[in-house]
Structures are given as C-alpha cells and as structure tokens.
Amino acid sequence: MDLERAILSSCIMSEEAYASIAGDISPKDFSLKAHEDIFKAIIACSNNKEPISISFLKKHKKIDEEILAEILATPSMIDLPAYVNELREKSIKRQLLSFAHLLPARINENRAVSEIADEIGKEIFSITNRVNFRDIKDVNIIISELFEEFKKQKTLENKNIIGLDTGFEGLNKMTKGFKGGE
Template identity: 30%
Template sequence: MENMYNLNIERAVLSAIIFDPEIYEEIAAKLNPHDFYLPFHQHVFLAMEELSREEKPIDEEFLKTKLQGMGKFDEVAMLELLSANPISNTAAYLTEIKAKSSKRALATLATEIKKVTIEDDLPAEEVMNLVEKKLYEITQNNTNEDFRESKEITLSMMDEIERLKALGNSKLIGTDTGFKNLNDKTSGFGKGDLVIIAARPAMGK
C-alpha cells in the first residue's frame, strides 16, 4: 500500500502553501482535496479552499480556526505538517501526488469490478459501461502526461474482466483447489498466493 501514497510529499506541499500562500491558486488548479491520501490533509486543503474563497489569510491561525469549525482539527497532525520542510519547486511533488491518487482510484475500481462481476453478477455490457465511465473520470482527474503505471494497471484490469466474463456465473475465479468447500471460501487459489496446509496431530504421516 505504501506505493499508493507518500505522506511526506503531501505534508511538504501543504507546508509550502502555508509558508507562501501566493502559490495556493497554482496548486489548487492541479489538485483536489481527494488527491491527498490522509483525511486530515484532505481537510486542510479543503479549509485552504474555503479561506481563499472568503479572501482570508491561509496561515496557521486561520487554518486552525477553520478546521476547528469543521470539527476536523488534529493538533498532532498539524504540528507534523508545520514541521515539514517547505519546498520551493512543487511541480514534481504535485505530479507524484496526482499519480498516486490515480493509482488508488484504479485499485478501488478493480475491487468494484470484481464485486459487480462476481457477487452482483451484472451483465458484461453493464460492467464494461461502468469501467469506461470510471476510467474516463480517473483520466480526466489526472493532469500528468506520464500515465504509464496507471495505464499498465488499466490494461491488466481489462484482461481480468475478460477472464471473469469467460467464467460466466462461476464463483471460481482462481485455480481449482479440488475441494468444493475450499473453492467456496477462497474462490480458488490466485497467482502468488502462499498456501499453507495445516492439520491436527495424529491426522496421518
């Protein structure tokens, strides 16, 4: 999961805004609150948005007051944010935050696809329409031209959809274990699974 977020980078960007509020507009044009992984960071960015709209200073005191009014103030998290080293060039950091946000969105979509395909048993056409809609939203949210990692994830996901479609209504999506009850519990063994067979004493050699 660590490759899905970087809290130090998130803190650095938010800290940079607090130390130089003039850069907020430029950053806000590229990031949304949900692009941040940590909920507190999302709340801070949203508070900055509201302060900017109200034409109030984006500084420590006004942020604290705004967050307290939202019921989202966290003193420890705020101190961690303020102690982060502010950065002068945020471009690379913004790209990193955006890329990880897109990867999280794709991972969530992959889980949703599995649910609607296997558990909800939706028709393949509905699943494909859902995927196209969600992928469009994700790519629209990503302003980074270098989208290779997410593209690879997407292609892999589409291959998985085709595999699931080929299985029809079968709940077995991995390798057949040879035992019906075990298949029902595990949906079959997946690639890379570590399988440990345990038994009680005196169950044979």
C-alpha cells in the same frame, strides 16, 4: 505522507504557492483525512480572501495540533509542481485500486457483458480523466479573478491606455492597449 506534508507546508508558508496549484489538486487527492481537512481549510481561507495562516485555518476546520506541527516542520522549499503531479498520480492509483476491488462483484452481476464493460470503461475514464484536471479552475477562483479585473478596469476607465501600449495610436484607441496574454 512526506509528499502531502511538503505540499501543505508550502501552501501555508506561501499564498503564492497555493495560488499556483489551486486548480491542480483537490482535497480528495490527500490520503490522510487530516491532510484533506487542512487543504479544505486552505481553500476556504483563499475563497474568503483571508490569509492562509494557522489561526485562520483553525477557524475553518478542527485541526490536529500534532499533525499541524509535523506539517510545519516539513521543508516548504520544494519543486511544488513536481510534488503536486506526484500527489495526483498517487491519488489516481489509489482510486483505480479501490475500483479494482469492486470489479469481481460487478462482473458477477446478472447483466449483459457489454453493459458491464461499458460501465467499467466509464468509471475508469472518469478516474483517469483527472490527469487533465490541471486546466480546470474552481469557479470561485475564476469569479474572484474576474471581479478583481473589473475593479482594476473601473479605476482605469478614463485613461487612454489600460494595458500595454501597442505602438499604434489607432489600435490603442480601439483596444486601450494589449492585455495579459495578447
């Protein structure tokens, strides 16, 4: 619970903190429903370009005041990536444990062993494949970033160099300068 509260506290106190982990976790990674709801409200604020503040969070979800007070009392200056990684690990373990409880019933079904084993393998893969979730971004975040980049490009349309100067006049004319990551 402290782990979840610390992550939520960081996201509420710093929009940059939320932006840095937005694609790394999902609301279902939180074990407490109230924490899941608060994270959903944080996502809604971000998607709507609203500040991640108490008043805006309350606009999106009914938030338990006592739980919110506990979150805000939790230190927000943490090693956020490490906490997020730990939250994901615990979430995957919870999902595997939940799935393990279903195994006896599935094994006793009147079906071929290969069919049952294939189904179990697919389910385990879908749960554990979330470890690579970090590289997948929410489509709303991608669209928002692209829109901001297009607006920036439009304002710089008539300039010779939009990005960083390459040091070569001919290359600058072709590329208008290097962009981020080039």
